[in-house]
Structures are given as structure tokens and as C-alpha cells.
Amino acid sequence: MHIERLRLTDFRNYHELDIALPRGLVVFRGRNAQGKSNLLEAISLIATSRSFRTNSEREAVRWGAAGHFARVEAEVVRRKDTLDVEVIVADTGVEAPASAIAQATSGAIASPPLPAVPFRKRIRVNGMPRRAMDLLGKVTVVVFAPTHLELVTGSPSERRRFLDLTLCQVHAGYCRALGQYQKVVTQRAALLRRIKEGEESPHALPFWDEQLATLAVPLMRTRARFIAHAEGTAGQLYEVLARDEGLPESPLHLAYEPSYKGPLDVADDELTAAFRARLVELRRREIAQGANVLGPHRDDLAFYAGDINLTTYGSRGQQRTVALALKLAELAYIEAETGDQPLLLLDDVLSELDARRRADFLDAVSDLDQVLLTITDATSLPETVQTRAYVYSVEGGQVTLEASPASEYSPDSSMNM
Ligand SMILES: Nc1ncnc2c1ncn2[C@@H]1O[C@H](COP(=O)(O)OP(=O)(O)O)[C@@H](O)[C@H]1O
Ligand SMILES: [Mg+2]
Structure with a gap:
């Protein structure tokens, strides 16, 4: 467009x-x-x-x-x-x-x-x-400004924000689920704190576990799908720009690192059940911390060249290249999903x-x-x-x-x- x-x-x-x-x-x-x-x-x-x-x-x-x-x-x-x-x-x-x-x-x-x-x-x-x-x-739109380097160098919350902004532009369902999920996270955290303080019994938790798991599943699936798609496009540009830098040509690998570690390639029901079971295992820890320790609000996205994690060990040039490559991958994904090519805004x-x-x-x-x-x-x-x-x-x-x-x-x- x-x-x-x-x-x-x-x-x-x-x-x-x-x-x-x-x-x-x-x-x-x-x-x-x-x-x-x-x-x-x-x-x-x-x-x-x-x-x-x-x-x-x-x-x-x-x-x-x-x-x-x-x-x-x-x-x-x-x-x-x-x-x-x-x-x-x-x-x-x-x-x-x-x-x-x-x-x-x-x-x-x-x-x-x-x-x-x-x-x-x-x-x-x-x-x-x-x-x-x-x-x-x-x-x-896909916007790229110098501050977007933080996508690679910054905290996981920067990368989650990137995932959410990209996916919300394309999938209304993702955006709705995300809004509901965030409310559940807030309410469940408040409940966990009250349980920790002995003001509430843990019996109320299974209801919120169910809510959390049901909303987490579509978020994780959509993120995983996007990241798999992005790797192809980002990889191509990375290769071209990395060559200019004289970097060893290890291909770029994008890794979705969900906080839930179980297999994702199972049916929805099974994944929801497995996620809930994991919450039960984490029960004591969550109550002790008074916080939600599992779910998409703790996900991350990692960038590897060979086995080197570029967030931690990449050169500035490599990190900049990854950020640019990721933005073009975002553009390609939005185009593939919507049939229309986004505007590309490049600020300085x-x-x-x-x-x-x-x-x-x-x-x-x-x-x-x-x-x-x-x-x-x-x-x-x-x-x-x-x-x-x-x-x-x-x-x-x-x-x-x-x-x-x-x-x-x-x-x-x-x-x-
Ligand atoms: N609400 C505003 N009303 C009037 N001027 C503004 C407002 N917000 C920012 N500016 C002015 O806009 C200019 C910055 O514009 P910007 O597009 O960031 O510049 P650049 O050309 O460097 O990208 C500054 O001169 C700033 O004072
Ligand atoms: Mg400017």
C-alpha cells in the first residue's frame, strides 16, 4: 500500500x-x-x-x-x-x-x-x-528508528512488545486474547499475593489457572508461527549485511523462548492441559513469590549466529543488522498475512x-x-x-x-x- x-x-x-x-x-x-x-x-x-x-x-x-x-x-x-x-x-x-x-x-x-x-x-x-x-x-506500518536497536540489546519486555505490536496489527483475535490475558495476569497476581498473606485460600486458583492456560495457548501459537516465518526473511537480509561486515557466515537463527517449556506441537486441548499441570507444579513457588511465574508475559525471543547469542555477545554492527533484518521480516509477515504490503517508515x-x-x-x-x-x-x-x-x-x-x-x-x- x-x-x-x-x-x-x-x-x-x-x-x-x-x-x-x-x-x-x-x-x-x-x-x-x-x-x-x-x-x-x-x-x-x-x-x-x-x-x-x-x-x-x-x-x-x-x-x-x-x-x-x-x-x-x-x-x-x-x-x-x-x-x-x-x-x-x-x-x-x-x-x-x-x-x-x-x-x-x-x-x-x-x-x-x-x-x-x-x-x-x-x-x-x-x-x-x-x-x-x-x-x-x-x-x-513497520517503523524503524535508532531506538529499535533495543529490540536486540534491551530486556525481554522490548521483544514482547515488538511481538505484540506486530501481531496485533494482523490478528484481531490475538489482540483480544492479549487484552484478556493481561487482565487475568493482574487479577491472578493479586490473588497469589492474598494467598501468600493468608488472606485467601488457594482453592480459588484452579479457576484462574484455567483462564490463564486458555488464553496463553493462542498467544504462544501465534508468536511461534510468526517467529518461524520471520527467520526465513530475516536470515536473507542478515546474510547480505553480515557479509559486508566481514562476519563469519553463520546463518541467523531466531528462537522463540516461551516461559512454558513443554512441546508446542500438540493439539490445543492437550497444550492447555499440560500448561495447567505445569501451573500446579509451580504452585508453591508462585504463592511464595506472590507472582505469576509462567506464561507469555515472561516469553522471550533470542537471536543466534551459530551458537552465539547476539543479545549478549553480538557486536554493535551485528545487533543493528539483526534489528533491521527483524523489521523487514515483520513487513514480510504482515504482507503474507494480510495480502497488502505495509508502509515502511525509516527514521534516521x-x-x-x-x-x-x-x-x-x-x-x-x-x-x-x-x-x-x-x-x-x-x-x-x-x-x-x-x-x-x-x-x-x-x-x-x-x-x-x-x-x-x-x-x-x-x-x-x-x-x-
Ligand atoms: N506539540 C508541538 N508543537 C509544536 N512544535 C513541536 C511540538 N512537539 C515537537 N515540536 C517541535 O518539533 C521539532 C522536532 O521535530 P522532529 O520531527 O522530531 O525533528 P527532526 O527533523 O529532527 O526529525 C522541534 O523543533 C520541536 O520543538
Ligand atoms: Mg528526527
């Missing part, structure tokens, strides 16, 4: 922006703090109703915006249809820094008092109101790669429907890419088309108001 038109109103440092975007490789180039990442953030909001940079989307409302809301609208061309998606985020009472407001309003007038905004976030698809849940999977990733890996990486993504890439002024694009890319300059919330592939049709030049 690709975004054909993007319109922003009072989103971050954009007052009004309305640009047409081409398919293929789209590069946003500019100095620091000009609004490059903000553009990618706006697109991620269209896809998931979430920002990939903050948990509090209302931060995105432009400081001093008179309407106290930010609006992002995109026309997305998918394989079989075109969607018009609009997300409005309301600023319900956060104060931007006073200096920022003064600057945004040119010091002329202070921001008027906040009106009573009756919503925090409003989503419309083709003009029809939708819930955030209904948006998932309609427009899919080239500066971390040397020239050769930069060229190889861009080569690997060159055939995708649409890749939106930010680079700083100092970063050069490989020559092979320059002839193919549409390059926009981003400066102070203004976006201007600078260069387009000579021979091809170029979209309407951008309009800034």
Missing part, C-alpha cells in the same frame, strides 16, 4: 500541511528539529492510532494551536481499495511550555483557555467513526550504517510499495538510490519537493499554507 496524500493540521510543528506523495522511495531530508520524524509519527498514528514516539498522543497537538487538537488525514491506496483515514487528537489540559506557546503564537496572544473537548481521540475511516481497535490492520537509520551496508540495505527495500525515510543533511544517499528517490526538504514545518527521478511522473508539488 502507499500513502497518496497526507494532510496535517496543528500536528507538532506543522500548522497546515497538504502534500501528495509518490509510490516508491520517499526521502525527507533536513537539518535537526525541522519536523522530519514528526511526519513519520503522523503516519504511524494513521496506521495504529498510536505514536511510535510517545504514549501520550496529545503531546502532538501544536503548541498554541487555537483549536486544541491535532488532525492527521491520509489517503491510502491499498491493493484493492483506497481508504481515507482521519485521526484527531485532542489536547485536554496539558500545558505546553510557556516559551513554546509564546513562540508559536509569535508572542502576540496567549493561548485562549481550553474549551471542554468531549473526546481525546477521534478516528474516521472513509468518513465513518471507528474505534481504535477497528483501525488496526487497515493501514499497516542510514546514519548508523556505513556506505556499503547503506547501499545494500536500500537495495533490499527498493522494490517495496512505499518507503518513507528521513535523513539529516549530512547523510548522503548512495548514487544508485538518488536516481530512484523522491527527495523532499523539510524545514521548519515546510515540506518541498527537491528532486524526483528524472524520467518519471512527479506528483503535484507540495503545498504549504
